[in-house]
Amino acid sequence: MSIPREEQKVETFHNVVIGIGDIGGIGSLDAHKIEPATPPTVVSPAIPTRLKYEKPNCAVCNEVGDGLHFGAEACRACTAFFRRSVALNKKYECRAGGNCEVASNIRCICRSCRFDKCINVGMNPECVQNRRDTLDSGKDEPMAKSPRLSDIIMKPIAQFNSPQMSQLSTPSTSLLDFSVFKDPSTSNFSAFSPASLPGLSSSPSLETMPLLERMRINYEKMENARSVIHRREGENIFQQKVPRPINFRQATECTTKEVSLVADWVEWCFDDFGSLPVNQKTILFQNFFIYFCMLERAFMTVKSGKDGICVMASKDYIDYNNLEGFFEGCGSGTSGTPADIAKLCRLIRPSFDLQKRSLINLMRIENVDNYEFFALCVMLFWDFGLEGQSDACNEVGRRVKHRVTREMTFYLRNVKKHEEPLYRMASVVSILPSLQRAVRRFQEDIEMASIFNIYALPANFYNIVNGKFT
Template sequence: MTKLCEVCYDASTGTHFGVQVCSACTAFFRRTVSKNQRYRCKEKKACEILSTIRNICKSCRFAKCLAVGMKKDGVQKFRDVYGKRECPRVLTSIASTPILDSLVRNYTHLENVRQVIHRDETKSVFLEKSPRALNYKESINVFLKEYQLVEDWIVNSFKEFAMFPSDQKSVLLRNFYLQFVLLEGGHFACQRGRSDITYLPSGDYIDCVNPETYYNDPDGRQPISAGDAAKMFASSFGTYRRNVTHPMQRDHVDQFEFLALSALTLFDTGLEGQSEENIEICRRMRKSIQREVLLYCKLKRRTELDASIRLGNMLSILPNLQRAARRFHEDMTLSNVMNAYSVDQKFYELGKL
């Protein structure tokens, strides 16, 4: 069996400084110690360290090196001065995940852009944003801003998608977007360890325990009270948590796996208005993505589950995701028919499955 790096879960090249690690983490540790480097974490000193994102936070990466037992005194001082030695590349051709690696890189850029797009223009950019509970109008405004960003992220991540005719892009995006909104909410819940509130890409949240805050109309134009609207529609939050959030939290779905599920959701087939050529390309993409995430589970996720079983558990989330998205859109339709609360027509159209 292939042994994994105890720092980033890439394929190990042997025992270095007392621990099974890959060549990249070996070199990183040696360089950090020999040059007495000092790093600073920009988050909360709890960044996830995986082979696909191990260079994002050097501080947390070095801290993990020490935590798994790598020994500073094993580094030969001044060794790097005499030149680098070639390290064997183990399983590089087998362990290649180019499709999802590109998606991960671009998602990091998307997160950085979001900080600018969703910032409060009335406050200094140097102040840390304080998350707050949003009502449905504010939430929908966030998602409308997000749509163009998400489309740009997808176009720049998948050359196959970028080459589709505009009508075929629209078919896939309209099917994808609301499902992605719900799936990403589950990802945020996994990151923060909470399911009582639903975090949004802006950093704010929907209070699922007190849903009347979500159904409150600050303009006072809502025909029914926030409490009555919550009684009618708030059960959808429970449906969403049961079908998406809780399964993702139970299996500790990480960012790479969340993005793999997002890619599989994007390249769906059998959609109304989808051309045969588009369907064939989507099928090929889904096969490639499933191969990559299965490889990732085999080499980089150390769990008690067999990799194929883990992949099966993740794939079982997708039909539940569709169910939750359909329920969300049915609520919007019912609210319009009953004139319960007003949903922006543009967002309503984006949510159609």
């Protein structure tokens, strides 16, 4: 039986990255059906009419808007029209060549042009339930199932087929749970959760923030996979992990295992990514991976509430105050004496100091939350003007970044109640230059280690760091 062309593309891209590590990705985890949830409208009694007029007009018909729906500002009428059209798989045809005007007083004249405009302004059909329960059916009907990426990317790896994995499909902890770092006697740090943030009026949903919420849901899925992939020998994955300091060899192994996990996360988050040619997917991912690793480590380090460490994806950490222990046993050839290790620490310490000074400290000052972290990931992944990147790929990335900007504006204004959401967005984006400096310094250190054979680098690690893995 022949494989559809689109499935061949996805599988081919995954084969590009799957050979880097010795494990599979998150595609083998069973993904439950994600349906959008419309949060209840909350209007403060003290200002009964003000909020209505502060909302932008509908991007489709220019009527008074009702907030962000399915990825775009829309009124209730256009929201209902779009939901109904997608859910019922309606097919419309324009009798005027597709050039009809869509305005509030004539929006019902041509449904074809109205639906096309919904798509053009950013409304996402993926955020609409495939089928709603029928009121007169007397019983629930099963939802139509969309193909899962796990079915087309790779075969499930053996350790994800165990019955215990079903218990991991619904996390019992919040996203990025760092309570494992909490010392009850010396710290009042608690796990970070969006619901615990001050000023939140309602929880974001797939309808109001489809892209960012989809990234959050799939990130939790990746975290579940990490609890299996990075577990130590003899460790029970159902017990709370106790973080420990790791050495250079263990840190490089952790990074190598992350390649396939992050590749799957990207595939799950961006529908636009799946439509790209394999060579364009490879260009984007090779450029993104090391930046994501460095950004995520800084983010997790800040949320851990600890100083002097760098938290890895495995939740173990590099102890900046004991670099001698970090580099012990990683020497090349006959090196590895205390004098060699001391020389190595003097060489590498400025790189760690730069990460702490310019990246970790800045993220701590800005107090970046989960959704802001995901927005930074979008900006990093959909980079513009990379070597070999096509104009079509650049255009796709530009549209995705515009989409996440709209969602962040909604989130900052309506959820976190920032008085100056654009100022806050500028503050968060200002982290990217610091990230770039930290990554470049790290790449220079690895380059020097490779040229002068300062310490033993695992196979492929040099290429992963420099975005040259194939």
